[in-house]
Amino acid sequence: MKGAWLRRQGRRALASEYLVLALSVAYFLVLLPWLPELAHPRNLANLFSRMLPLLLVAMGQTFVLIAGGIDLSVTAVIGLTSVLGASLMTADGGWMAGHAAAVPAGIALMLLTGALLGAANGAAVTGLRMPPFMVTLTSMMFLGGLAVWLTQSQRITGLPPAFLALGGKPACAFGLTLGAALFAHLLLSRSLFGRWLYAIGHNPRVAAISGVPVPTVTLAAYVLSGISGACAAILFTGRLETGSPVHGREILLDVIGATVIGGTSLFGGKGKILWTLYGVLFLTLVDASLNLMFLSDFAIRMVKGALILLAALIDALRHRYETA
């Protein structure tokens, strides 16, 4: 009797949308007595500033994953757009150095580049019917290499203060991310595009026969992912006050890991912006707390790897209970 009740509650918890949020809160509260620094305003601020770019990119990834694809190139997009934007705006020899419109032009260039790179990925996937994994893996290599080659490994400094404030000032960065998150949430849950995206992830053939413009919608998901990379580049570049091809290079696995921890399925058709938010929160929290415990980078990687594996396991369990 008791066992059955426990099992039922266990299943309910597993199936709950808020499981990861609850886990994050529980983790924070349990850790607090041993690690009071975690709640220190400086550390919390640091935690949030690390969360924001990760969240932006993970939201883009959520769109692509729901459509049944994957975008591995997004970290290279961050590096390349950062470099391009900085080259345009920098005071020492930038293409538009000192021009009044340098900042809007720089931002426009970054967003446009992100969108175009996403469109290129999407076109290869939909038009040429290449596997997303292969397309974005190779574009990650190519774009990553291109960004380094363009800068000859030099960091680009001397960026306009207005631009640095946008990504570097916590309030601005927070506002930008919040706006993007709201838009992404509405787009997924309330728009025709969002509903079509889920249908494509479930079964592209059914979607096509039912009148869904599958190639266009799929391409748009990659474009959104590219734009999300460009937005993250604005944050990274602003916070670190330099344009660099290596921005975001380390976060690729965190992006995919956080999205999957949130509950978005790697098989397509399932996922939510809120879930991704919880996933990012959890992963960043774990990362920050382990840092505060002065664990080595390798140990942190091991823990994060184990967590992502656990998330995949829970996804599989959920799937089994839902089908049973």
Added chain:
Amino acid sequence: MSSPAPAAPPLLRFDRIQKSFFGVPVLQGISLSLDQGRALGLVGENGAGKTTLMNILGGNLAPDAGRIEFAGLPHQPRSPLEAAAAGIAFVHQELNLFPNLSVAENLHLTAFPRRRGFPVIHRALLRAKTRALLEQVSLDIDSDTPVERLTAGERQLVEIAKALGIEARLLILDEPTTSLTDLETRRLFDLLERLRGQGMTMIYISHHLADVLRFCDHIAVLRDGELVGSGPASAFNATRLISLMVGRQLDQVFPGSAPPPDSPPVLEARRLSHPGIIDQVSFTLRAGEILGLSGLMGSGRSELARILFGLDPFGAGEILVEGKPLRRPRPIRCLRRGLAFVTENRREEGLCLEASIADNLLLVALRDFAPPPARWIRRRPLQAAAARIRSAVRLTPTALDSHPVKTLSGGNQQKVVLAKWLLSQPRVIILDEPTRGIDVGAKCEFYQLIHDLAARGTGILLISSEMEELLGLCHRILVLRQGAIRDELQRPEFDRERILRAALHTERAP
């Protein structure tokens, strides 16, 4: 078929078999016997208990009460392996072959011939054994061919060869002809006849009543877990079988229908051709008309439907919707012009199985509820529309909109497919095998729905392999063979033989 009763005891005897699932009786005391070298046809609606009975025989389930005797011994298999060891082979509806392995490997998966004293497969012996088995089923293929390269018919024969390999005495065949072409079906029956001549005993389960009547010696009819009819095949005909299966007369199965008065054409094809697929197909479908497309598998029926809906290309000809040409059809364009297409294959092309009932219902009509330019969805009208269409197709009220559509029965799933198209208020509906794999009760409801749609002025193009369905529902029937229309019959001239002649009449391939 009335031969004198053999003196030997029956090979197989079911004695008052009972089985319940969660308190719901599924088999209520079934007693049946089958003689060596005979074929028993087992028919009944989906859910009548056929599969449960066979699963008990095949060792997948244990009965709650009752006994089985096989070859004079009590038969209580605890696993499919034990049943196989006793000499019972089960050829499943979805074949149990590994597509990536070769024919030889599939045939000997449980017992590879080894080199004596070594854990190494004896390749030469494996090939020789495989060749011998394939010869028995008259299959002329190389034993190293991977199964994925075989046609559905060849796979079926390999499956039977597998049964011969374990020296089965009883062969259970569950819907063996579903995915076979006409020629393959013929080959299969030739083989089954020969095996029966050699003393093989068979249980043949199928919804194709004509096949059952033609091939089987005995027929048993199950309904709601009870044996409602059993006897020599000569004592039955299709009408009687159906009325036993549903427990009512056949004329109730089909709604009556009257040809429509002269009404405007809604869909026209003019000399539609595509090399090797269809050849100069012309027809006119009028509003309120139910036009049947008959023909064997591979005659071009489904291909024609796919071309009309823009899923496949066509070489020459013209398509007109409500009198105006439809250029370069694509699903989106067809949809806007008022066409709907209920595909043949609901699992692969009709439904997103993992998605919710609501999401599936609303997929086609979504764009109408998301006004441009922003394309935000207006949720309240959408939900109202979903509720309306649910009740219009009489979807089971116990299923909530948020449940995955795969939790529904086949009949209800098919209703969801139809409903999602009805929401866009089509002027023409193309139905490709709309009642395949759903039980007789759900079929009747479906027929009523089709009939009602036509009565309200929708043009309906109905493709079906079931002659009864076409004869009962259509105002007019076109017969396709090798991609061309060979005959056209108005309702008063409906004649089963004439249709079959037109569909079949052909110089047989050498």
